Structures are given as C-alpha cells and as structure tokens.
Amino acid sequence: MWNKYPETGKIMNSSAQQDRKATVKALTELLNGGHAHVTFEDAVKDVPAAQRCIRAKELPYSIWELVEHIRITQWDILEFSTNPEYRELSWPDDYWPGTEKPADEAAWEKTIAQIRQDREKFIALLKKPENDLYTPFAHGNGQNLIREAMLIADHTSYHTGQIILVRRLLGIW
Incomplete structure (x- = not known):
C-alpha cells in the first residue's frame, strides 16, 4: 500500500511506513529514557530543596544548574527543529x-x-508522518530531525548521569 503525505506530496510504501514507525518508537523510548540508564525523572525525584544548590567538592555545578542546563538545551534544540527563524x-x-x-x-x-513538556513536543514532532526524519533543515548546516532527537537523548542522558553523581557525593542517592 502507498500513502501520500498531504503536506509534502511524498509517497511512502507500507514497508517504509513500518520502518519509520519503528524508528519513531525507538527514538521515543530513547528520549524517555530508562533502558540502559536511570530516567531524568528518577534522577531528580525527591531531591531535598536544600541540596539542589550545593556544589559538591571540586564540581563546577549544582543539581539545579544541571537541571536548568538540560531544560535550556532541550528547549533550544526544539526551537531549532521547529523554527526556520531560529537564533x-x-x-x-x-x-x-x-x-x-x-x-x-x-x-x-x-x-x-518544562523539560517534560518540551520532550513531549519533540516526540509529537517525530510522530507527525509529514515530518521527514532525514531531510536536513533548510536553516541549518546538515542537521535533521533524527539527529536532533539523538542529540536531546544523548545530552540529557549525559547530564542525568552527572545529577546522579552529585547526588551520590551529597549522600542522597
């Protein structure tokens, strides 16, 4: 069976549709985390307010700084992926x-x-069949939707690990 996407005019056969569906499912799971590592939500769950701002010895950031950095970066990637006028x-x-x-x-x-909401917006972007995962954005220099999804997942996972490290150093993990 062949389907034509109304917005792009592209035609995709059922095999390609299944491949896309499987790719989006895998990216969604990667963005939500939890397979090979702790989820972001679990990493920040029940962090005592007084310890969110402590910079453990020899570390240049607090848990708050890491969490806010994740928010800013994820928002920026979402903005880049959806806004041709991106700054x-x-x-x-x-x-x-x-x-x-x-x-x-x-x-x-x-x-x-905001981290949850922006992640959900990005996943919704992936799930729209008219959004090609591989075509580079016109306003970028080769980036595409699949690359940006992996970038969000990689970045969030990296800093989630740092949050856990800080929690361990503070004795709250």
Whole structure:
C-alpha cells in the first residue's frame, strides 16, 4: 500500500511506513529514557530543596544548574527543529543558569515540568508522518530531525548521569 503525505506530496510504501514507525518508537523510548540508564525523572525525584544548590567538592555545578542546563538545551534544540527563524544562543553563557539555585520551589517545579513538556513536543514532532526524519533543515548546516532527537537523548542522558553523581557525593542517592 502507498500513502501520500498531504503536506509534502511524498509517497511512502507500507514497508517504509513500518520502518519509520519503528524508528519513531525507538527514538521515543530513547528520549524517555530508562533502558540502559536511570530516567531524568528518577534522577531528580525527591531531591531535598536544600541540596539542589550545593556544589559538591571540586564540581563546577549544582543539581539545579544541571537541571536548568538540560531544560535550556532541550528547549533550544526544539526551537531549532521547529523554527526556520531560529537564533543561535551564545555558548556557554546562554546554556547555563545564572544562579546556583532556583529562586524557590515553584521555579524548580516549573523547570522539571518544562523539560517534560518540551520532550513531549519533540516526540509529537517525530510522530507527525509529514515530518521527514532525514531531510536536513533548510536553516541549518546538515542537521535533521533524527539527529536532533539523538542529540536531546544523548545530552540529557549525559547530564542525568552527572545529577546522579552529585547526588551520590551529597549522600542522597
């Protein structure tokens, strides 16, 4: 069976549709985490407020700084993937928070919620059949949707591991 995507005019046979579906399923699982490593949600669950802002000895970041960095970076990748008018952030200043701790509990919760929401938006982007996973974005320099999905998963996983390391050093893991 052949399907034509209304927005792109591209035609995809049922085998290609199945391949795409399997790829999107695997990317969704990768973005949600939990197979070979702890999920982001588990890593930040029940972190005492007083310890979110502590920089363990010899480490240049607190748990809050890592969490906020994940939020900023994931948002930036989502923005790049959806906005042809994307404006690049300045590295490293725009990718890290300006403070070692959240302003209050509401700021912490808002950051955690935003990470979930932006991840869900990115997964929805992947699931839209009219969004080609492999075609480079017109506004980039070779990046495509599948690369950006793997970038989010890789980046979040890396920093989730650091969150666990900080928790271990603080005696809260």
